[in-house]
Amino acid sequence: MGVVCLMRDVTEQKRLEQIRTEFVANVSHELRTPLTSINGFLETLLDGAIDNPKVARNFLEIMNGESKRLSRLIDDLLKLSSLEDKKSSLNKQPVNLKELICETVKMLSARAQEKGIALTMAIPDDLPEVPGERGFLEQVLINLLDNAVKYTLSGGIIEIGALVNGKEIKVYVADTGIGIPEESLPRVFERFYRVDKARSRDMGGTGLGLAISKHIVEAHGGKIEVESDQEGSTFSFILPR
Ligand code: ADP
Secondary structure (H helix, E strand, O other): OHHHHHHHHHHHHHHHHHHHHHHHHHHHHHHHHHHHHHHHHHHHHHOOHHHOHHHHHHHHHHHHHHHHHHHHHHHHHHHHHHHHHHOOOOOOEEEOHHHHHHHHHHHHHHHHHHHOOEEEEEOOOOOOOEEEOHHHHHHHHHHHHHHHHHOOOOOOEEEEEEEEEOOEEEEEEEEOOOOOOHHHHHHOOOOOOOOOHHHHHHOOOOOOHHHHHHHHHHHOOOEEEEEEEOOEEEEEEEEEO
């Protein structure tokens, strides 16, 4: 019995070490990509491109975008590690979800409008409050809505809604976007997993938004899930009341 347990412990330890090693390798790669690009453009500027103001401006704009992506990545990594620390010690207060959803929609409505996407809400007036940490729940709503805007084309529709189901509240973000292939669905909540790396990068993504959202929802005792086909995707999370 003892030997079996020890073997299981060793296997589990090896699995955790492997996850950690992969994570460190991923982080290094993700940090190095924008840095390599910044260094490349910087060297070309120093080698003479700076004398051509039009080219120089274009390079500086690219470098600006890459350095912003680097900052977002570091912010997201810090969020993930602080969440891991906090797991058992959330500072829960009653949160008015309807108000929070309205604020998030306001925050992202200009971008949706710019892209020609209609953003609608379906929230009952008497939606009860949920125990939670407001800032974290806001982060989940921003991540889901931001993705819906990113991965929906012009002319599309996004609906954010909430439903009460017994002792639980379900919030969903449904889009008519590009959809997620079936084989990728179980992986989208993994750190750094993207269906299309280039597309995610072009959209300014870090590949960490859904991993952070999953952490937050689970720390609240809830569950996050996704359904998707060619017609679009629906991300939803359930929180206990
Ligand atoms: P990213 O920063 O790349 O958006 P996320 O962790 O937020 O990272 O999402 C992981 C991946 O899941 C994305 O790269 C994208 O491929 C896919 N994804 C997330 N949300 C949607 C959506 N609403 N529609 C289509 N694909 C999505």
